[in-house]
Amino acid sequence: MSRRGPLFVARQSYRRRRLRDGARLLPLCGAFLFLLPMLWSPGTGTDRGTAPDGIYLFAVWAGLIVVAAILSPKLAGADDGATSDGGDEA
């Protein structure tokens, strides 16, 4: 599509786009943190307890929920006009 928006946008639109970037980044962050325990317990799990691992996972989980809850109303509110997937540069 040749219909590109302007190269630079006003402060408000800029913030909105970074918000969307944040929303896209969130699951990647979550995936990284959820996969981290794989590196902690190589082979035997003798030196590590299950409870701390569980607490870590639930804490990350809760963090994701909180961040998503903060982001989502703003994203939903910003969902007007050009919401094109591709043209979100700068």
Place this chain on the structure above:
Amino acid sequence: MPFDILVLACLGYVAFLFGVAFWVERRADLGRVGWLQSPLVYTLSLSIYCTAWTFYGAVGNAARSGLEFLTIYLGPTLVFVGWWWLLRKLVRIGRQQRVTSIADLIANRYGKSNLLGVIVTVISVVAATPYIALQLQSVTLSFGVFASATPEGWGLEDRGVTAMWVAGGLALFTILFGTRNLDANEQHTGIVTAIAVEAVVKLVALVSVGVFVVWGLVDGPADMMARINASDLAAWDLQPSRWIGITLLSAAAVICLPRMFQVLVVENADERHLATASWAFPLYLFLMSLFVVPIAVVGLERMPAGSNPDLFVLSLPLAEGRGGLAMLAFLGGFSSATSMVIVAAIALATMVSNHIVMPLWLAVLPKRAVAGDLRGIVLLARRLSIGGVVTLGYIYFAMSGGSAALASIGLISFAGAAQILPAMLGGIFWRGATKRGAVLGLTVGAALWAYTLFLPSFGPGAVFSSGLMADGPFGLGWLRPQALFGVTGMDPLIHACFWSLSLNTGAFLMGSLFSFPGPLERAQGAAFVNVFDAEAGPRAWLRGTADPEALLIMAQRILGEEEALAYFEAAARAQGKAGYLPDPTPAFVGALERRLSGSVGSATAHAMLSQLAGRAAVSVEDLMAVADEAAQIMEYSARLESQQHELTRTARALREANEKLTQLSVQKDAFLSQISHELRTPMTSIRAFSEILREGAPPAAAARHAGIIHDEAVRLTRLLDDLLDLSVLENGSVQLDLELANLQQIIDRALLAAAQTRPERVFTIDRDLPREAIFLRTDPGRLTQVFINLISNARKYCAADRPELRIIVRQKGGRVSIDIIDNGAGIPKAQQALVFEKFARLPDAARAGGAGLGLAICREVMANLGGTVTYLPGQRGAAFRVTVPLRLEKAA
């Protein structure tokens, strides 16, 4: 606890759900949806992800493999938290294309291909069957837990009967509410609300058991931590391949499972609900998982060795003598199972009826398809399909004997559903994805899944002999179902997922790269991938030869008579036509197709419309031409639009100028004829009398005649003076002698001068002298002239027996207004607008002495003095208001 009470509680609970669904449907029928379509209900309905597999199986899973059970909820969490990537697009596409199921989505995307619809339907049904069996099994097992505690015991054969009753009841419930009507959007408000209620019940139940375990059986969280670390459960090993694999699998399943797609996309009433669900649904999963490990640990500690960890949620409270809590837990599990079966049955039945039964019906009986009401057939097909799906689940349950651990059955189902993922993701993000690629990928993936996971799951010797499992078919070792291509040492589940998904994706990509999509595929591909860009995708219909009446007849058979008529009437009105038959424009046919696909699926709707719309399929050239045209039109339209605006402006200006000119011309003609008339009358009498004089008249008569001639000449002069005066005033080139003047004196002078008009009449003058004591800076001579004119008019025209004249002076801001009001008949409404025009005289012109220029001159004078003179209606007599500025500046 007596078994009868348990059954009674179950029936009561089902009746309650029935009541909820019924009440909601009633409200929806009345149009009072309100909170029923709130983000909360939407989120809760998504919780059918947590089936009995979660409710009972998660604890069992945790008891067997530690924290690994969490991966099943972490995957969906990532998908929902990242809704901006995928779910938002999926829901938008689903709503825009009126998608009825996941099979419909795939079929619609790849050129409304029914073949793909059938493939996805078959995969979904096969994958869902064990899952439905799992639900029946869990309900039956939970009944068994209660029953075995009772003295009379419970035989194994009773389990089959229980499962049958449960299956039958669920099928009935689903049919009653799931196929009540053939809704345009396939939305079932009643069912969704009932499911939301069940979601609350199961959450409350599981959390209650968890709280009881942590604070009732153990000394709070700290003690719990210690016990967890000390228990057998802590010996679990994190296998990276399973950790990653199951997370991905559950992430795929949450969008590919037919029942999840149903509640996530099809039943979505508002896209904004997704924003709330993006964090609320993970929160639900979080709460559901929170107490799983504690329950498992305490269960392992307290329950006798060998008891089924899948049923700890139920057996633990029962063993501790908490009958009420056990009852709640039982209802929670019951809720989990029933809600899953209901939604899965609806989703699968929609797919089966739209993609298998209806096309078959149309193919076998094309004649019947053209006549008669199709809705009955569709509904019947759907009801039978629900029955069929539940029956399949029951048969699987009866055959498998319900022995396998819950978790493994669930994951098999997940892996089957995940085969749809490549075709789905490719379809909505990659325009190059083609039907051939999708068919290839789905077939390869499904076949591998069946070969490596599904069929072996029946156990050695059931479908595959143990020899085949160990040595491969025909002794071909590299084809061993659980060690394909020599890959050994992998977990069977991960092995199956790895091969099926990677080869599925590979076949899909290769097939897409090396094939050329049909025009309809390309159109749909663009519409899906660019769903946020265009308002509507390129149209797949050309201006065809479809007969609107035939379209209407067909639509009536699918939508019902009234609804179809209303839809066609609205479309006709939108096209600016009266009546019920719109033109079969591409836009209309496209919209109608989408509307119909909401009821019978896109492939069927497309096939049915093709029969009527003549050239159904567009060619690639057509498509490009249309797109080209569209681009050109877009380019031109902006330019044309600005040009058109300019033209409109010019045209308007021209029209206005023309109107003014016409008016002026009319005025000029009227003016000339009036003036000729006015000049001619005195001229005629002057000529007549001068002729008499020339022929010699007696001196007495001569003097009289000369007097008349003189009078007429004076009248002529006055007329010409007035005309000159008026033209000078109109040009604005009049000389004003500005000075300070007392308003009272001006009025005095005007009254005196006007008294000469019809001096025989005696007027009562009503004035308020003190208020007239105002000094104006104006041209007193001109102002007096206006007053004289107005007062003379009153004297002339006021027909009252005891004529009165009121003069009211008011000062307001920098302006002074003088009202001159008589008590005569006033001026008729029709004349009020005209009295200030030149030569305008009232109908009883007999008494009029002037040429009708007086008020016209007044108006011009006042305009020159920076004021106005207007007729003042509603004063029970003729009334004029003169307003003048207190200080007239020279420049004016």
